[in-house]
Amino acid sequence: MKSTLREAQALLTAQNRFAEVLRHGSMSVEWYAPIGHDPQQPHEQDELYVVVSGSGSFLNGEVTQPFGPGDVLFVPAGVEHRFLDFTPDFGTWVIFYGPQGGEKGQE
Structure with missing residues (x-):
């Protein structure tokens, strides 16, 4: 299976x-490119973001940090998160995986 940017x-x-582009078992891969604001709510699975373009700040629980191209960001299942103050060219791969509720205790 393959999908291009x-x-x-x-x-x-x-x-x-x-847009979801790949799915296998519990894993799904999506392309995400919000415009203006990021309306995300916590998800039921753990997730990884692989930032392809753009920059801004990322809220992950109670921590806000800058992000840019090439960064990989992890969000445990159920944690509030969103991209803030991002540039118009922002786009990221999103990889959801694992059981609902996340892989707690398996860090």
């Missing part, structure tokens, strides 16, 4: 700023 970006619409 160009294919993922082509799936986005003005109303839908994420």
